[in-house]
Amino acid sequence: MNHSTQNAASRAGSAPAGLEVRDVRVVYPGTPPVVAVEGATLSVAPGETVALLGPSGCGKSSLLGAIVGIVPVAAGAILWDGSDVTAVPVHRRGFGLVFQDGQLFPHRSLARNVAFGLEMAGIAREERRARVEELLDLVGLEGYGARAVTELSGGQRQRVALARSLAPRPRLLALDEPLSSLDADLRARLAVDVRDILAAAGTAAIVVTHDPAEAEVMASRVLRMADGRLL
Amino acid sequence: MRTAAHHSLSWWLLALIPLAFLGLFFLWPLGSVLVHGLFDGGFDVAGTWAVVTSSRTADAVVTTALLASAGTVGSVLLGVPGAYVLYRLRWRGQRAVRAVVAVPFVLPTIVVAAAFSALLGRSGPLGLLGLDQSVAAIIAALVFYNVSVVVRVVGGAWAGLDPATAAAAATLGADRRRVFAHVTLPALVPAIASAASVVFLFCATAFGVVLVLGGTRVRTLETEIYLQVNQFLDLRAAAVLSILQIVFVALALWLSAAARRRRERVLGGRSLDGTRPFVRADAWVAAPVLLTLGVLVAAPMYALVERSLRTLDGHGFDHYMALFGEPGRTVLPVSVAQAAVNSLVTAAIAAAVACVVGQVVAALLTRRSRRSGALDAVVMLPLGVSAVVVGLGMLLTLNRPVLGIDLRGSWWLVAMAQAVVALPLVVRTLVPSARAIDPRLRFAAATLGASPWRVWTRVDWPLLRRAFGLAVGFAFAIALGEFGATTFVARPDRPTLPTAIYRLLGRPGIESIGMAFAAAVVLAAMTAAIMMVSERMRTQVGADL
Incomplete structure (x- = not known):
C-alpha cells in the first residue's frame, strides 16, 4: 500500500497522494432539479480519517455517494493519487462503503459476507479464509463466521459490514452514518472501536455523521457541511 | 456522464x-x-362493414355482453356473501374451505367445460334439467370459475373494515340492515366494483367453456372467431371479429383500471383486523352460503370424476x-x-x-x-x-x-x-x-x-x-x-x-x-x-x- 502510493506520488509530481475532490456538484433530476451538493472540494490523505458533519438533508450522504461512485456527478472531478476516477465505474474504483443499516447479504453467512469482496477480486480460497479470520478478529467477532446474518444484533451487523468493506483492502473507506441505527450506549462504545479498527487497518476514511461527538471520536479532522456546501 | x-x-x-x-x-x-380485417388486398370498408353489421356478428356481440354480464352478476351475488362468511367471520377450518373455493380458478378452462358437460349432459347427474348447450349452463360454469375472485378481493376488503364504524352507526340508531346498507356496503363498493370488472373481463374472453357448452347454438365473439376459421374458412371475418373483440376487451380493461384506481384511493394503505369470531347466530347466514358454494364447486367435480369412471356395466x-x-x-x-x-x-x-x-x-x-x-x-x-x-x-x-x-x-x-x-x-x-x-x-x-x-x-x-x-x-x-x-x-x-x-x-x-x-x-x-x-x-x- 505504502509502496504504491509513493510510486504514484513520484509519477504525478506535485499531485497530492490520497483522495482529492474538486468542485463537485450533484444534481438529482426532477422538476425542478434538486442541487444536493455544490462546489464541494476536499482531500483525504492516506491513513487519515475525515468526518463530514452536518444536519440531515445537507447533502453529505450525496457527496459521499458521489465519491464512491453510486451517485452520478454533474460537474467537478474526483481524483485518487492525482488520477481522475470520476468516470471509473463503482466496482473498479476500489472505494469501500459502509451503509447506515449494514446492507448485509441476507442469503450469505457472516463469513461469506466478509468474503464477498475477496471472491470478486479472485483471491484463492485458502487466502480468503485467512483474511476473513483476520477481519473477524479485528472487529471482535472471531468464531461467529458460520452464523446467519439474520441472527445478529444491530451492533454486530455494523461490525460485519465494517469487516466486509475492509476485507478487499479498499484504497478509501466511506462510512455513511455507520452508527446511527444503534442505541446511544452502543454508539459511544462502537465509535471508539471503529476508530481503532480504521487505525489498525491504516485505510483512508471518510465518515458521514450528524453527531459532533461521534465525529470528534472517530476522525482526526472534521469538515462541516450545510445546504449542499462545505463550510 | x-x-x-x-x-x-x-x-x-x-x-x-x-x-x-x-x-x-x-x-x-x-x-x-388488423391488416387482414381492414384491408384484405386493398382498403375495403364495405367488406369490413358487411362483417360488422351481419346478423351473426350482432348475435355474437349481444351474447358476449349478455354472458359476461350474467356471469359477473352471478359471481358477485354469490361471492359477496361468501366473502362475509369466509373472511369477515373467523372460524376453525376456514382456511381449508377457502382453499377449496379457490380450486376452480386454477383449473384449465377445458376441465371446467368438461366438468359442466359431465354434470348437465344428457346422461349426467343433472341431465334431466335439459340445460345441455344452454345459456344457463355457460353462466353456471362462468360463476363456478370466477366466484373465488370476488370472494378473495371483497373478502380482503371486508376483513380490513373498521368494525368501529358500524358500531358508531348502531349507536346512532341504525338497525343491522341499515348498518349494512348505509355503512358496510358503501365501504365495500370499490372492492366489489374492482372484482366485478376483472370477472367481466374473464367472462368476456372465456373461450373453452363457451365453445364446449354452447356448441354451435350459443356463440360469443371468441367462439365465432374460431368457427369462422375452422368451419367457414373465412379468415377475413375472423380478423374483423378479432378487432371487435380487441375493442370490447379494451373497454373492459379501461373499466377495471378505473375501478382499481378508486379502490386504491379508498384503501389508502391502512390495514387493521376487522374480523370477528363465529357465533351461533351466524349459522343462519353461513349455512346456506357455504352449502351453495359447496354444491357449486363440488357438483361438477363430482360429476366429472363419476362419469370418468362410469362404464357400460357399472364403474x-x-x-x-x-x-x-x-x-x-x-x-x-x-x-x-x-x-x-x-x-x-x-x-x-x-x-x-x-x-x-x-x-x-x-x-x-x-x-x-x-x-x-x-x-x-x-x-x-x-x-x-x-x-x-x-x-x-x-x-x-x-x-x-x-x-x-x-x-x-x-x-x-x-x-x-x-x-x-x-x-x-x-x-x-x-x-x-x-x-x-x-x-x-x-x-x-x-x-x-x-x-x-x-x-x-x-x-x-x-x-x-x-x-x-x-x-x-x-x-x-x-x-x-x-x-x-x-x-x-x-x-x-x-x-x-x-x-x-x-x-x-x-x-x-x-x-x-x-x-x-x-x-x-x-x-x-x-x-x-x-x-x-x-x-x-x-x-x-x-x-x-
Whole structure:
C-alpha cells in the first residue's frame, strides 16, 4: 500500500497522494432539479480519517455517494493519487462503503459476507479464509463466521459490514452514518472501536455523521457541511 | 456522464430480447390480424362493414355482453356473501374451505367445460334439467370459475373494515340492515366494483367453456372467431371479429383500471383486523352460503370424476386404461397419453421461454423510469388481447417462411403461443420480488468490486430464485391448460391434452366421452400438483423476507 502510493506520488509530481475532490456538484433530476451538493472540494490523505458533519438533508450522504461512485456527478472531478476516477465505474474504483443499516447479504453467512469482496477480486480460497479470520478478529467477532446474518444484533451487523468493506483492502473507506441505527450506549462504545479498527487497518476514511461527538471520536479532522456546501 | 450513456445502451440491448420475442410472436401477428380485417388486398370498408353489421356478428356481440354480464352478476351475488362468511367471520377450518373455493380458478378452462358437460349432459347427474348447450349452463360454469375472485378481493376488503364504524352507526340508531346498507356496503363498493370488472373481463374472453357448452347454438365473439376459421374458412371475418373483440376487451380493461384506481384511493394503505369470531347466530347466514358454494364447486367435480369412471356395466378404470390406446384415426391420430406427453413437452418449453424472457424484463423493470414504464406496458399487452386473437394472429402470420425459415406447422409454435399468454403473469410474479431487494444491497456489492453482471448473479439471483420457481410453476400450469391460442396453432396430428379433450368431447359414444372425462381428470390432477408445489414455494418466499 505504502509502496504504491509513493510510486504514484513520484509519477504525478506535485499531485497530492490520497483522495482529492474538486468542485463537485450533484444534481438529482426532477422538476425542478434538486442541487444536493455544490462546489464541494476536499482531500483525504492516506491513513487519515475525515468526518463530514452536518444536519440531515445537507447533502453529505450525496457527496459521499458521489465519491464512491453510486451517485452520478454533474460537474467537478474526483481524483485518487492525482488520477481522475470520476468516470471509473463503482466496482473498479476500489472505494469501500459502509451503509447506515449494514446492507448485509441476507442469503450469505457472516463469513461469506466478509468474503464477498475477496471472491470478486479472485483471491484463492485458502487466502480468503485467512483474511476473513483476520477481519473477524479485528472487529471482535472471531468464531461467529458460520452464523446467519439474520441472527445478529444491530451492533454486530455494523461490525460485519465494517469487516466486509475492509476485507478487499479498499484504497478509501466511506462510512455513511455507520452508527446511527444503534442505541446511544452502543454508539459511544462502537465509535471508539471503529476508530481503532480504521487505525489498525491504516485505510483512508471518510465518515458521514450528524453527531459532533461521534465525529470528534472517530476522525482526526472534521469538515462541516450545510445546504449542499462545505463550510 | 459516460457511464450513464453506457448504462442506457446496455439497457436497450437487453430490452431487445423481450421486444424481439413479443414482436415476432405477438405484435406482428396482432398487426396482421388488423391488416387482414381492414384491408384484405386493398382498403375495403364495405367488406369490413358487411362483417360488422351481419346478423351473426350482432348475435355474437349481444351474447358476449349478455354472458359476461350474467356471469359477473352471478359471481358477485354469490361471492359477496361468501366473502362475509369466509373472511369477515373467523372460524376453525376456514382456511381449508377457502382453499377449496379457490380450486376452480386454477383449473384449465377445458376441465371446467368438461366438468359442466359431465354434470348437465344428457346422461349426467343433472341431465334431466335439459340445460345441455344452454345459456344457463355457460353462466353456471362462468360463476363456478370466477366466484373465488370476488370472494378473495371483497373478502380482503371486508376483513380490513373498521368494525368501529358500524358500531358508531348502531349507536346512532341504525338497525343491522341499515348498518349494512348505509355503512358496510358503501365501504365495500370499490372492492366489489374492482372484482366485478376483472370477472367481466374473464367472462368476456372465456373461450373453452363457451365453445364446449354452447356448441354451435350459443356463440360469443371468441367462439365465432374460431368457427369462422375452422368451419367457414373465412379468415377475413375472423380478423374483423378479432378487432371487435380487441375493442370490447379494451373497454373492459379501461373499466377495471378505473375501478382499481378508486379502490386504491379508498384503501389508502391502512390495514387493521376487522374480523370477528363465529357465533351461533351466524349459522343462519353461513349455512346456506357455504352449502351453495359447496354444491357449486363440488357438483361438477363430482360429476366429472363419476362419469370418468362410469362404464357400460357399472364403474371402473376402463376409460383411464383407454387413454393409453390408439383411439382410431377418425377420433385422434395418437393416444391421449401421447397428447399428454406433447402437452408436458410444449408446456415445459413455454415455461422456460416465458420465464427467461420474464426474468430479463423483471431485471429491466427493477428501477422505475419512463422507459421501464413503456416496456412494462408492452409486455402486459397480451393480457389485453384474448388468447384466441393471439392464436389467429400466429396462424395468419407464421404460416409462411420467415427469414428463410419454414415455420409452417412447426410444433414449437404452440410453445411460443403459450409463452406469450403466460409472460404477463410471469412478469407480475417476478417484478415485486425484484423491486423488494434494497437497491443499496446492489451498491454494497458494487463497492466490493462486483460488476453489474456479478451483482445480478451473486445478489439478485439468489434472492429471486424462489420467486422464479413460483413463476416457472405458474407458467407451466398456464401453458399446460392453455386452450384458446393452442387450438389455432396446434397441428391435428400433434394434439395437446386440452385439444385432445375438446376433440373427444365432440365425439358421440360413451367411449369417447368417457375418455374425455378421464383425460380431464388427469389434466386437473397435473395442474393441481403443479399449483401445490408452486404454492409451497410461495410460502417459503414469504418466510425468507
